[in-house]
């Protein structure tokens with residue numbers, strides 16, 4: 001079993017890279033804080049006898065050799081980037097949990113058949129560069145390397161340039177890297193496990209999700225002299241669309257969610273009727289046909305709103321990540337590992353996207369969830385219990401060893 | 407009469423300080439662009455034999471001596487700062503029209519009884535530092551100097567520090583400066599004069615206006631895993647309030663306006679349910695009792711919205727500028743000047759706030775309006791006719807001379 005205390009210490013220690021006064025982390029992808037935690041990762045893995053490399057997307061690979069050098073590695077991983085007001089666990093538990101597995105193998109001198117690899121994926125959150133899971137998406141052939149390098153953040157900085165700036169643009173092409181299996185440990189980020197008193201979520205898949213970008217074009221005008229009836233107020237139209245996103249999600253059953261998370265108002269001055277508004281929409285449901293139905297419903301409402309308000313509309317679907325069903329063998333390994341410890345568990349579908357959703361396209365993949373307090377995530381107050389995190393890492397260890405014997 | 411060509415040339419020449427590709431101006435108060443146009447103003451006025459000084463708020467005064475050095479000056483003025491996406495005329499026509507008056511007096515060698523002064527007021531727009539008309543407000547004793555110096559922009563930079571940075575924090579206390587009369591030439595910024603084919607608007611007053619700042623506090627949470635019914639979405643509540651501002655304005659007659667112009671969403675990430683939203687509200691009506699009624703109506707709606715959504719509310723009225731009625735003698739001077747030229751004219755109430763609204767508290771004051779294309783203002787496409795601008799400056803000249811004989 002893993003050293004739960006060392007794992008918890010690692011979580012607290014890395015939390016200083018981008019740590020916030022409220023106890024969260026602000027460590028956006030490819031920033032100086034990201035560079036610092038990457039350097040920490042290299043040092044920690046090297047100390048356990050691993051060779052650490054990174055590819056052209058900056059994904060980091062810490063490799064522990066196995067008995068048979070010709071076999072592709074069994075991999076574990078997640079991400080060390082965070083939301084602008086993120087917590088100490090989202091992604092981090094998966095990487096540091098994998099590190100705890102490597103530490104256990106190192107301490108016992110256990111020799112696996114496959115090489116074992118721990119991966120830190122670049123820009124999982126999608127907070128700085130949209131969409132989420134960008135670099136694991138390149139790894140899985142969903143996006144081309146060039147597409148990813150050319151993504152820009154909201155300040156116009158290119159992904160490729162930011163990657164070079166922190167010194168993590170590797171020579172090895174992303175994805176030319178066979179993988180025997182991929183296991184990702186993660187906090188649930190939702191309320192189910194905690195509510196039901198379960199320690200482990202055996203993750204069977206990931207729900208479908210789509211992202212859209214909307215630009216509304218009205219007319220800048222004077223707030224004091226432009227009669228209400230002569231306005232083309234882009235923010236007022238945006239307000240109606242935000243309401244419509246909520247209405248559509250509520251109309252498609254309890255599993256449907258819809259969110260406007262990012263919004264930019266221009267010129268953003270108190271006495272100017274806003275002429276331009278840019279915002280994102282996020283729609284999700286476990287069933288892809290429902291996601292499509294939500295999109296159709298929402299598009300009709302948006303077109304009605306902008307037509308009635310005399311506002312110009314540009315709407316683009318910028319991301320479509322269909323529902324994912326994980327590999328039965330990998331799920332069986334996680335189930336067996338969970339049972340061997342006797343942890344209370346249940347099957348669960350992930351509401352959040354994860355690098356595992358893209359890895360599932362190119363390798364046998366699954367995930368392990370542990371509870372987080374109140375289901376709260378993407379929040380500085382995100383919290384998890386040390387015992388649960390250690391339990392998740394134990395399951396990760398045994399699932400990896402189980403897959404190694406297959 | 408004034409030299410209309412020289413006036414138009416000045417408008418085009420100063421438009422390069424902060425000029426935008428779309429033909430507008432971005433010259434926020436106390437920025438480098440503002441410093442540049444201030445230096446131009448000093449040079450231009452000095453060349454006409456004026457002495458130029460500035461006070462502790464950075465207000466600039468170009469003084470042409472009169473016959474009787476003991477008399478307080480007859481003043482003209484407006485502002486050279488602009489909105490983030492402002493036009494070439496708002497404020498600028500008033501300052502450069504005053505310059506045209508000084509040029510006419512200088513060219514003819516005409517000696518007035520009073521000193522004549524042209525004033526460039528600091529931070530009229532309120533776009534960088536709220537509220538609008540901040541420095542003329544200090545001049546008129548509405549705000550204390552310390553209050554104004556401590557205002558911060560949205561990046562947290564202090565007014566006083568920005569003023570010092572551009573080198574315009576003068577030693578002379580703001581407001582210790584008697585004024586015999588104040589005349590402000592301005593574009594109408596609304597559609598009335600153009601629609602009725604009038605060249606001159608004889609401004610009888612300014613409508614009442616109030617600004618509010620609202621902070622909504624919900625809870626950051628994950629867009630994919632947080633059920634719709636478990637959210638505390640500050641942006642969704644803000645959307646409902648934006649709709650309510652519009653509803654309230656429409657409900658209080660055709661002269662009522664209500665605007666949300668500035669909005670900041672946090673953490674502003676595509677897959678985070680927004681936990682905090684900050685925005686401004688601007689309410690106006692020519693009748694102060696109606697402004698009060700709008701506020702009461704809106705507050706009730708806002709409280710209902712946040713209570714239903716489980717969102718925390720902090721709402722503050724940060725500015726209250728009651729309706730203003732200008733000085734009958736000054737209005738008479740403008741009317742006589744207009745009639746002497748035979749310009750088509752009508753009386754009008756200003757929908758926009760102006761430095762004149764604060765000067766009216768401490769000196770006989772009025773304004774002169776000229777039409778602008780489509781009534782469009784606070785827009786880079788803001789436009790006015792050279793002949794109308796020259797006509798306005800002619801009226802300004804004769805009104806000043808008329809007041810000088812009183």
Ligand SMILES: NC(=O)NCCC(=O)O
Pocket residue numbers: 090091124125126132133189351352353354628630677
């Ligand atoms: N795990 C996680 O929060 N990933 C971000 C991608 C998403 O929006 O679900």
Ligand SMILES: NC(=O)NCCC(=O)O
Pocket residue numbers: 222224271496497530531532538539595757758759760
């Ligand atoms: N003239 C002008 O646009 N002033 C800005 C103050 C306001 O009316 O909001």
